[in-house]
Amino acid sequence: MAYAEEDRNSYEVCKEAADWLRARAARRPRIAIVCGSGLGALADVLDSRTAFLYEDIPHFPRSSVSGHVGRLVFGELNGQPCVCMQGRFHSYEGHSLSTVTFPIRVFFLLGVEILIVTNAAGGLNPHFQVGDIMFIRDHISLFGLGGQNPLRGPNDERFGVRFPCMSDAYEQDLLSLAMESAQELGFLSFTREGVYCLQAGPSYETIAECRLLQALGADAVGMSSVPEVIVARHCGLRVLGISLITNKAVMSYSSQEKANHEEVLRVSVLRAEALQKLISHLLGKLGESTNSL
Ligand SMILES: O=P(O)(O)O[C@H]1O[C@H](CO)[C@@H](O)[C@H]1O
Numbered sequence: 001m002a003y004a005e006e007d008r009n010s011y012e013v014c015k016e017a018a019d020w021l022r023a024r025a026a027r028r029p030r031i032a033i034v035c036g037s038g039l040g041a042l043a044d045v046l047d048s049r050t051a052f053l054y055e056d057i058p059h060f061p062r063s064s065v066s067g068h069v070g071r072l073v074f075g076e077l078n079g080q081p082c083v084c085m086q087g088r089f090h091s092y093e094g095h096s097l098s099t100v101t102f103p104i105r106v107f108f109l110l111g112v113e114i115l116i117v118t119n120a121a122g123g124l125n126p127h128f129q130v131g132d133i134m135f136i137r138d139h140i141s142l143f144g145l146g147g148q149n150p151l152r153g154p155n156d157e158r159f160g161v162r163f164p165c166m167s168d169a170y171e172q173d174l175l176s177l178a179m180e181s182a183q184e185l186g187f188l189s190f191t192r193e194g195v196y197c198l199q200a201g202p203s204y205e206t207i208a209e210c211r212l213l214q215a216l217g218a219d220a221v222g223m224s225s226v227p228e229v230i231v232a233r234h235c236g237l238r239v240l241g242i243s244l245i246t247n248k249a250v251m252s253y254s255s256q257e258k259a260n261h262e263e264v265l266r267v268s269v270l271r272a273e274a275l276q277k278l279i280s281h282l283l284g285k286l287g288e289s290t291n292s293l
């Protein structure tokens, strides 16, 4: 099927990919997890795994960033049927926002109900430490405020309404379950809650930009997740967002620290196991709550 790049996430194109996957995956996934930079190992702990390279799935884009392998992995985590994106797409790679968010619509057509987005982010909140896990309470989209939204263009009602609400983007019930999980695992000393801010990247922020974002009320800054969340909410998926604070945003001209992707990946890998435990524990709780519905 030929289509313009901005039409990659049209209903028909997404359905072709979803049909292809449905014919090959053992079970319908209930939960989709997008693995952030350096966090792809989560997909390796799924039970009864079936993995597909992005390049083999019809219409799937390719990953080009280190720490993002480029595989879709189906399987079970703590008894819950899941699909994991081992590698996400970013607009700074040159992808349109419809390409960045294409997998989310495919997940919706596969019958996914809950989206968990994870990412690596720089900490703006002065109380945050490197290695902290931040549950996303809300976001600031510098893209959206600047006129770039993945839902720009004709609206297809089969996905959702023209003007979706975003004041409830990150579901309170999921946030509470995530906090409970952190408490039960003894992770509270490095668990936070906060506002994630999306900037386009790929350059990291200047000091003046970090100060501005902090003054705007952002606790962490990154280059992903928000377009995925907007498209997920548009089609009615429940969303939980988790940022791993891999570095502290540089706020002072006297600081010698410099943001770099090697440090981001190093810290992600160090915290990957804790994050796996947290998500697995949470999924166990979700199993209890959804099975009782
Ligand atoms: O958001 P994820 O994909 O986790 O990665 C974050 O880390 C990379 C920069 O180091 C950027 O891609 C930024 O968005």
Ligand SMILES: Nc1nc2[nH]cnc2c(=O)[nH]1
Pocket: 120, 121, 122, 123, 199, 201, 203, 204, 205, 221, 222, 223, 246, 247, 248, 249, 259, 264
């Ligand atoms: N924009 C941005 N993205 C990140 N990803 C991981 N750390 C950072 C950061 O400091 N800034």
